[in-house]
Amino acid sequence: DAMVIQNPRYQVTQFGKPVTLSCSQTLNHNVMYWYQQKSSQAPKLLFHYYDKDFNNEADTPDNFQSRRPNTSFCFLDIRSPGLGDAAMYLCATSRDRGPEKLFFGSGTQLSVL
Amino acid sequence: GENVEQHPSTLSVQEGDSAVIKCTYSDSASNYFPWYKQELGKRPQLIIDIRSNVGEKKDQRIAVTLNKTAKHFSLHITETQPEDSAVYFCAARGGGSYIPTFGRGTSLIVHP
Secondary structure, X not given: OOOEEEEOOEEEEOOOOOEEEEEEEOOOOOEEEEEEEOOOOOOEEXXXXXXXXXXXXXXXXXXXXXXXXXXXXXXXXXXXXXXXXXXXXXXXXEOOOOOOXXXXXXXXXXXXX | OOOXXXXXXXXXXXXXXXXXXXXXXXOOOOOEEEEXXXXXXXXXXXXXXXXXXXXXXXXXXXXXEEEOOOOEEEEEEXXXXXXXXXXXXXXXXXXXXXXXXXXXXXXEEEEO
């Protein structure tokens, strides 16, 4: 009964080789988020969607892009991964804007060789 | 924007002891303060939250207190158990944004 599903659980890519991470949700939530989490650090918000409206954080590198083709799915594209992009990528959802609980996926651990 | 400081970064206690994790925030308009628990290799999960119109909230062995004047809030875990071992993140939702800002996390280790 997983509610926020991320695939794959582990992803290995080569330096500079584009990679796509996926997230799906069965909650019908309006808001979907992508966080980057490096070891022993807080999750860092990359961007989020409120419905179809895309919101990019000011310090998110251009190397990171996102797509939300429908309510249920959201993708994170890393166009040219560098060694510094190795991290856990967490997808999360919330029912709406406001003081809402975040529901996280299990994450994708990205390694860059 | 909002800035959240969390202390300590690591907390080691004996089973049965109490544990307290403290966070401060910068935006006086912040109105929502959730706490997430992340066990090793697992997703963060909400364990308790508090809104700015409440000073304290309890759920069994877990409690959160909020001091709006001082702009700090704390997580209290009583009668700690080994399964409480995890990283705990506090967060604050600023008045001008619906996106919570996370603290850096506290690694709680409960020794049997």
